Amino acid sequence: MNIDQARESIAFSNYARKRARDDIARPWLALVLLGSLSVASLSLTDAAATPTGLFWVFAGPLGAGAIALYAYRRNRSSGIDSSPVAYLAITLGLITLSYAAAKIAFVFQIPVFGRGGPALVVAAGYLALGWIERSWIVAGVSIALIAVTVAIVGLGLSPQASKAAMLAFYGVALLAVGFNMRLERHQLQ
Amino acid sequence: MTHPTSALDDTVHQRVRLGILAVLSESRRADFGYLKEVLEVTAGNLSQHLAILEEAGHIQIAKVFEDKRSRTWITATRKGRAALASEIATMKTLLEGIGTSQRV
Numbered sequence: 001m002n003i004d005q006a007r008e009s010i011a012f013s014n015y016a017r018k019r020a021r022d023d024i025a026r027p028w029l030a031l032v033l034l035g036s037l038s039v040a041s042l043s044l045t046d047a048a049a050t051p052t053g054l055f056w057v058f059a060g061p062l063g064a065g066a067i068a069l070y071a072y073r074r075n076r077s078s079g080i081d082s083s084p085v086a087y088l089a090i091t092l093g094l095i096t097l098s099y100a101a102a103k104i105a106f107v108f109q110i111p112v113f114g115r116g117g118p119a120l121v122v123a124a125g126y127l128a129l130g131w132i133e134r135s136w137i138v139a140g141v142s143i144a145l146i147a148v149t150v151a152i153v154g155l156g157l158s159p160q161a162s163k164a165a166m167l168a169f170y171g172v173a174l175l176a177v178g179f180n181m182r183l184e185r186h187q188l189q
Numbered sequence: 190m191t192h193p194t195s196a197l198d199d200t201v202h203q204r205v206r207l208g209i210l211a212v213l214s215e216s217r218r219a220d221f222g223y224l225k226e227v228l229e230v231t232a233g234n235l236s237q238h239l240a241i242l243e244e245a246g247h248i249q250i251a252k253v254f255e256d257k258r259s260r261t262w263i264t265a266t267r268k269g270r271a272a273l274a275s276e277i278a279t280m281k282t283l284l285e286g287i288g289t290s291q292r293v
Contacts (some may be wrong), residue, residue, distance in 0.1 A: 006280045009207055013277060017210035019227050022218055076255070079223030080216050 020133050024082045030067050030129070031138070031181070035174030036166045037063050090128045097121040118150045119166045141177050144168060193235040201246045201276045205230055205238045210247065212274040213265035239263065245273055 033176030035061045075081030123145035152165050201207060208228045212219050213278045225235050247269030251262045265273075 003284065006284055007206055008281055009202060010277065010284075012204055013207050013211040013273075014228060016208040017215050020212040020215040022217070025225075079220040080212070081218060082215075083217040 020080060023078055023080050031141075031174045033066060033178075035171045035178055038171030038174065041101050080169030090125060090132070092127075094144075097124070099132075119147060119170070122170065123149060135181075137177060137181065141173055145173065198272055198276055198281055200241060200247065201272045202280070203238070203239060205234070206242055207273070207276065208237075209238060209242060209263070210265055210269055213248065214270050214273050217263045218262045221263065224263065242269065 037171075040059070048107055071081075123142050126142035126145060127139055130136070148169050149166060152162050155162070157165065201210060201244055205228055209224060212227060219257065221232075221239075224234060224239075225232060228235065230238075239248065243250055247266060247290060249264045249266055251264070253262065
């Protein structure tokens with residue numbers, strides 16, 4: 001083996017890895033769907049916090065189920081699939097962290113923690129998604145979401161207003177990035 | 190003292206076989222058609238390389254029936270993933286350690 005062959009082998013291996021990653025990773029649907037759900041839940045925020053909570057009780061699992069079904073069908077048709085373990089671990093981790101944030105806010109009477117905690121957990125979830133999918137765009141969006149969440153909490157708005165502002169920003173950002181990723185993918189095909 | 194190239198694994202460092210393991214290392218499994226398309230090889234050629242890797246214990250092949258048609262899924266074993274990582278690391282070490290004009 002000479003040096004050019006070694007270089008060519010490494011380059012070919014990198015190409016094969018990247019191609020496999022690109023074919024597996026399609027987070028656009030997750031972003032669009034969860035973005036849509038965030039925007040849809042906005043209409044419920046003016047009444048009280050409870051209807052929004054109820055909305056997510058049903059919409060959350062339905063959204064996650066739709067994403068899982070899409071991933072299953074896509075994997076069967078594309079001929080390559082990834083392990084669901086990382087996604088399941090992240091989902092369970094997020095549910096636990098969200099619950100813990102809400103519980104800590106309630107027990108220790110820290111309203112700021114309750115207002116920003118769950119949103120930060122969701123943003124952290126997108127950071128994990130970006131890592132699994134090897135997507136710099138998703139990772140970048142999650143960091144922006146964290147920054148905006150901290151900024152909104154720092155503004156000292158009413159709980160209702162800060163929740164609406166966060167959901168609006170999350171919804172619009174996720175929709176924009178999701179559709180953009182879908183568009184880029186469509187252009188590549 | 191042994192030459193660094195002795196660390197290279199003949200079974201793995203062949204171009205197509207390296208590609209097969211690279212694809213499988215990024216996924217849970219891939220089917221025969223997908224590997225054939227990505228690696229741009231003929232079915233016969235791919236079958237030969239898969240047989241070599243399977244014999245060495247680097248991959249597992251499962252033939253199943255899905256939607257009334259046969260399908261071949263290929264999975265990298267732990268040994269296969271480790272062999273790929275070791276191969277890439279060895280090649281990178283060799284490239285870092287010598288000049289471009291030298292032979293490995």
